[in-house]
Amino acid sequence: MTALRVEGLYKVFGRRPEEAVARLRAGATADEVRATGATPAVIDASFAVQPGEIFVVMGLSGSGKSTLLRMLNGLLEPTAGSVFAGEEQITGLDDKRLREVRQRRMSMVFQHFALLPHRSVAENAGYALEVRGVDRRTRLAAAREALAMVGLEGEADRRPDELSGGMQQRVGLARALASEAEILLMDEAFSALDPLIRREMQDQLLDLQRRLGRTIVFITHDLNEAMRLGDRVAIMRSGRIVRTGTPEDILADPGDDYVARFLADVDRSRVYTAADVMTDADTVVHADDSPSAVLAALGVHGDTSALVVDDRGGLTGVVTEGDLRDAGRPGGAGTIAAHVRPPAARVAATDPLADLLGPVGTSDLPVVVVDDEGHPSGVVHPGAVLAALAGAPAEEADGRPAGVPVDAVPVDAVPAPERIDERPELAGGPRG
């Protein structure tokens, strides 16, 4: 079941809006309609938001994103189309039922906080409950709890105008959280804050979301913010949603020039994760393997280094082709144990690219992506990182299909090394 569903939503301001919708449906452009005196703000918007998802609507000012948001809770009546919260259709509800929906199922956070200056912080935070008719003691207790969630437990008795902008918006967030509505609408909630505070608030929102799992529709004009917060992002232009997808999908395939131009400004190192740029570790060996066998395996895969795992498959380190050759006696007996070195870094698949830049740039050794049990799931090549930052999708980085088993190489070309692990199950593709 979806938490929130929007079907064919239109909002046209100005003269004869229904007529304008009919013309738009028939294929007229927004400019043609505008010539008749109507102003289309939202054109044919459809999407569904899953429970617990952060759905970001991103667009420049005038793209219709705020109008779209206000149709979700009925602050604006759509010209055509419908909005469903769960199973309930929001569009067309009478005023009384609509107020109930807003009291219990949807809350909202505003760009300029919209707090009541004549009430204390706690009274502001408990506002939604007050409207619902909850008695004073219960609602102030709930308000304090919500304030504690956003780190403002000490400010409950102060006035909003005694707080900084960031703190005021935390009160706004607490007010929305205290209402216990499952759907949270956030209208440019962090746009009025300075960049450092904005970053802090984004982290806090993500943290709260991990704990509370609300369904959030977040409006922003800041693509970096959209990419950082969104599980999925919808990009709006002139009233239309031109692209919907996960941040990674959109970065990899903008879909059109308009979106692509936007993406030029995005900090890709924070959108892509290690999983997006890693390639399968083809050469995985054991510390007991002989140098010759490892060199042979490296030769087969065209790699310059191999991952060394222990008996349980956990990563112990890496060996490089250079080290083995320098040790002399290629093809000789013995093991590679003496040549095992720690990798440049062990990272998790979810780590952002930004955290990989240091190790990748300063070491010749591979950066290894490991899972929770310490098993290697792939390696990150510097080239793949640079390609991702430049905007090329991750899968080209490797230059050949992932996960080609060693068996596919003619066996007689090289002596098959002992105990070379084939670990196709470790192959990690791009996330999602």
Add this chain to the structure above:
Amino acid sequence: MADGFLPRIPVGDGIDVAFDWLKEHLDPVFDAVSTVTEGAVETLTDGLLVLPPILFAVLLALLGVVARSLVFGIGSLLGLLLVQSMELWPQAMQTLALLLVATLVSVVIAVPVGIAAAKNDRVSSFVRPVLDFMQTMPAFVYLVPAVVLFGLGVVPGVVTTIIFALPPGVRLTELGIRQVDRETVEAGHAFGTPPGQILRGIELPLARPTIMAGINQVIMLGLSMAVIAGLIGADGLGKVVVTGISRLDVGLGFEGGLAVVILAIYLDRLTAAFGERGTRRRGLRVPFAGRRRRPPTPAAGVPADEAVPQH
């Protein structure tokens, strides 16, 4: 034929006829209004004169200390004692009573009309020219019809005062409500607040400083009209001034005028102090700390930082 081109339209005759009709058909109504108003003003005057003048002056001064500052309280006390020593205290209280009744009626009319005008553009566009008319029509012109309808005395004084003083109350109420931060009102709607609760809990409190400024203006205009009402027999300081003029008694006229000024300054500063505290915690805080005028607090939130990052 004024200039041989336009016919002479008998506007004045029409007004005369209309007033005659009103006088003839609605006389009981005017009588009732008259009785109620007169009763109210007289009762209030008696009430204001119950306490000995000096004690009452001290109490008024203390109110000034609480609402504003110690300096204001001392100034008020000196001014009020001067009124008493000029032997104009009873007249000052009569004027105050007339003023309070007129102000109360004005506020009771002005605030709802102002709210209606703020909520509805059609009401606003109807009300505005009416207010213009009321405000710019020379005040003396109201006196005669008021006397025709209500007879001589305090009642036509109250009625003309209301007509003259009402407009700023309506205008500033409308302005105050319209100026309330749109997003804050929207927040009320977004949390499902019913319209009545939005008005009481959000719009009126946030518009309070502006509405109080309007009431302050009502009082000031009312005071100036209350003096003019002395011309049609309303008791009070106006009558003192009129007597002074008719006897060419410069001293008496000046004394009456001075008492009006003292009353005006006291009421202006007092009501302004209540307006300034519009968004503040109610109650008495540190009355003797000699607080200065506070800068008005912004209606809501922080000024919008419109310099959004470019994309």
